[in-house]
Amino acid sequence: MSGSSTLPPPLRLQRAGALATAELDARSRRSPDYAAENEALHALAQALAASDSAMLQKLVDTALELCGAGSAGISLRELASGPISAYRWVAVAGRCANLAGHVIPTDDSPGGVAIALGLPQLFGYPKRHFDCLAHVSPDVTEELVVPICGAQEPLGALWVMSHDDHRFDGEHRRILTSLATFTRAALTIAEAKANAEARATEAETARNALAEAEDAKDNFIATLGHELRGPLGPIDSALEAAQKLAEGSPAVLSALAIANRQVRQLKRIVGDLLDAARSRHGKLSVRPTYTLLGDIVKDAIAVVSEETEQRQHHLHVALPPYPVTVFADAARLTQVIANVLGNAVKYTPRGGEISLHVKAPDPSTIPEHDSTPRQAVITIRDNGMGVPGDHLPHVFDLFSQSNSARNAADGGLGLGLSVVKYLVQAHQGDVSVYSDGEGRGTEVILRMPIVLRSTVEHSAPTTHGIPPIxxxxxxxxxxxxxxxxxxxxxxxxxxxxxxxxxxxxxxxxxxxxxxxxxxxxxxxxxxxxxxxxxxxxxxxxxxxxxxxxxxxxxxxxxxxxxxxxxxxxxxxxxxxxxxxxxxxxxxxxxxxxxxxxxxxxxxxxxx
Known part of the structure; x- marks a missing residue:
């Protein structure tokens, strides 16, 4: 079609007699072949599981066969680099199969006209009116085009061509309209699948980025912990040597005692850093042995006793009146109890109340051949600053602290309870934290199936006792x-x-x-x-x-x-x-x- 005319393409085609849509209803219609249609639709449904290109190709093959056409194709809208859009023949069958990928304009093309009119259109000898069909060979007698509608805008068109005396009728329009509807559904499914895959890829990328960030954080924590251990070693040794040299000088010993307490605090922080990094990778394991629960509790109390005395806390301890044998990692369980006790001491005001209550069955009442572990319940309660309700679900998270805890003088890093939870779970137990809110105290309950019948003796205290070597x-x-x-x-x-x-x-x-x-x-x-x-x-x-x-x-x-x-x-x-x-x-x-x-x-x- 000449580009000299300024009339819209549909109007020009009507004046030129190229639009023959009205003839579809005037022509006699062939009888529907529903059996062939059902077979074709069944094959198309199976093709939905194939790739997008294979599915579209199956559609045009079906249109070619059911309409008895010489060529068939699907034109889909694609946006060019500029504001002008075009249609691309994404799937083609029959005599025009070699033109797959052919690009035609949206306005001056059979597909563009059908979409502009919003209805199926029949064109007579379209090559005489559309320059974009100049490459089609042989000549096109008729072209039937059905728009493929989309949710927001038309997606493209489904078309069939005849290159001989074959004429399309109303039955062909019905078939092609049905296939266009199927095409829309298939394209919608393909788009949803592509979007889902894109979101999955984005989610996977985000997960990988998060994992890399977590690994980088863990590596930094571990490296920081190791680097801090280096200078702490000579500082600790030098302080201990200075205390020996300063015997008889109370003022010097007092100053050294302050430094020593601060070094111990640093050592605890470094220990928590390394424990936290290892627990995230499952490398912080426990090695259980038979030991007495009373000895573990006493060791834990000894860890916090100096600070408890300094803060003038009232620590109430209730142990079972009988020795309780447990199968646990004594060092790690001591660490757990001392950590929870340390938090109670740290966040309870001077002169506050702290209680430690241990409930466990008497091992002597366990049948001799019964090796099933019984539960020990350790409850530590204080009347300190408590935990805000909105922070309770996060108390076991790494670096998690409430604002009040963060502002405390000895707030720490928020690592202890994360390590506590890991170690308690490694003993097949669980830990819970309860609080009625800020200023209303905290209760921590440790439950672990570690009590057994076997009995062991109390451990003896260790001393230096090293002869000169x-x-x-x-x-x-x-x-x-x-x-x-x-x-x-x-x-x-x-x-x-x-x-x-x-x-x-x-x-x-x-x-x-x-x-x-x-x-x-x-x-x-x-x-x-x-x-x-x-x-x-x-x-x-x-x-x-x-x-x-x-x-x-x-x-x-x-x-x-x-x-x-x-x-x-x-x-x-x-x-x-x-x-x-x-x-x-x-x-x-x-x-x-x-x-x-x-x-x-x-x-x-x-x-």
């Missing part, structure tokens, strides 16, 4: 070795220091140590390599090799069998006594790397 310290940190060497020397030991593996090898040529304390992570020759070389030295055959590390994990232990045991930095005199006497408690690598709020938890593990 020869000790080799190997650490690339001069401050760490100097502080620990001073502390050990004041305790009566003979100490030699080395700041590298090579220097340590040179020292043992003339020095036969009873114990070698070796930093695992040193530049150049690391602790594992040095331990292996020391094992080859005749003079070190009886030397007890102890690894010093920021944290202990299974991979590190499996890396070298040269070490007799592992200690977490900084090693206390209690740790050294346990190592030398062979009385240190067995612990899994995951349970031994940090104390949380416990300074006296066992920190040694067999290599």
């Amino acid at each position: 020869r000790i080799l310290l190997v650490d690339d940190s001069a401050d760490a070795t100097e502080a620990l060497a001073m502390l050990l020397t004041l305790d009566g030991h003979e100490v030699k220091r080395a700041q590298s593996g090579q220097e340590a090898l040179s020292l043992v040529e003339s020095y036969n140590p009873d114990v070698a304390l070796i930093d695992v992570h040193m530049p150049g020759m690391d602790g594992h390599e040095l331990a292996g070389l020391l094992r080859q030295q005749k003079q070190c055959q009886a030397t007890r090799l102890v690894a010093l590390t920021g944290s202990i994990d299974t991979d590190e232990i499996e890396r070298s069998a040269a070490f007799d045991c592992y200690l977490v930095k900084p090693p206390s005199l209690e740790d050294l006594a346990d190592v030398l006497h062979g009385t240190f408690k067995q612990a899994s690598p995951e349970t031994s790397h940090t104390q949380g709020p416990l300074d006296d938890a066992p920190r040694a593990v067999n290599g």
Whole structure:
């Protein structure tokens, strides 16, 4: 069609006689073949499970066959880079199959006219009136076009062409209209599927980004914890040595006591950081043994006793009148109770009331061959600042604190209860927190199936009691070795220091140590390599090799069998006594790397 006319395409076509739609009703209609239609629709329904292109191709093949046409196709609207839109032949069958992908204008095309009029249209010899059909071969006798309606705007058109004497009638219009309706449904399903897949991809991307952020946070927390452990070691050792040197000077001892309390607080924070990072990855496990619940509770109370006295709290403890044997990780359960007690002390005003009540069955009443664990219920209650109602559901979240807790002088990081929940669940138990609101106190209930019939004796207190020995310290940190060497020397030991593996090898040529304390992570020759070389030295055959590390994990232990045991930095005199006497408690690598709020938890593990 010439572009010189300014009339709208439908009007031009009517004047030119190209629109033959009225003839559809005048022509005699062939009888419907419902059996063929039903078979075709069944095949189309199956095609919905295929790809979008395969489904559209099946539609045009069906239109070609049911309408007896020479060509058939689907034109769908696509937006160009500018404001002008066009139709693309996305699926074509018959004589025009080679023109798949052909683009035609929206206004000056059979599809555009049918969509503009909003009804099916029949065109006679459309190539004479539409330049966009110039590439179609052979000539087109008639073209029947049915608009494909959309929810907001037309999606495109479904069309059939005849290239001979075949004429379309009202029955063909009905069939093509039915197929156009099916096409709309299929395109709607395809669009919904694409949108769902896009949202799923976005959700997956968001989940991956969140996981990466969580991993980055965990790595940062772990790294921060390890980095803080380094300077805390020499500071702790130096303070303990200074306290020995300052005996007889009350003013100095008082100042050192303040520093020592602050260092303990830092150690607890670092322990919580490392515990929180490990608990998120399931690496904070428990290693249960038979022990007495009363001993665990007493150890936990000892952890907070100094602070309780300073704040003049009234601590009421109610234990069963009989010894209760439990199968639990004593160090970790002590950490749990001490952590909850520590929160009660921290958030209860001076002179407040704190109670700890333990309810457990008498193991002697359990039948002899009954190994089913019974439940121990530990309730810790205070009349402190309480928890706001809207914050209760989040008390176990990492870094979760209410505004009042965050503003407290010793607010902490909000890590403790997250670790408590993890460790309680590792004992197959549960923990609940209750509060009537701010200023109305808090109640924490721990329930754990850990009570068994077996009985054990009360544990004996530990003391230093280390006879003078020869000790080799190997650490690339001069401050760490100097502080620990001073502390050990004041305790009566003979100490030699080395700041590298090579220097340590040179020292043992003339020095036969009873114990070698070796930093695992040193530049150049690391602790594992040095331990292996020391094992080859005749003079070190009886030397007890102890690894010093920021944290202990299974991979590190499996890396070298040269070490007799592992200690977490900084090693206390209690740790050294346990190592030398062979009385240190067995612990899994995951349970031994940090104390949380416990300074006296066992920190040694067999290599």
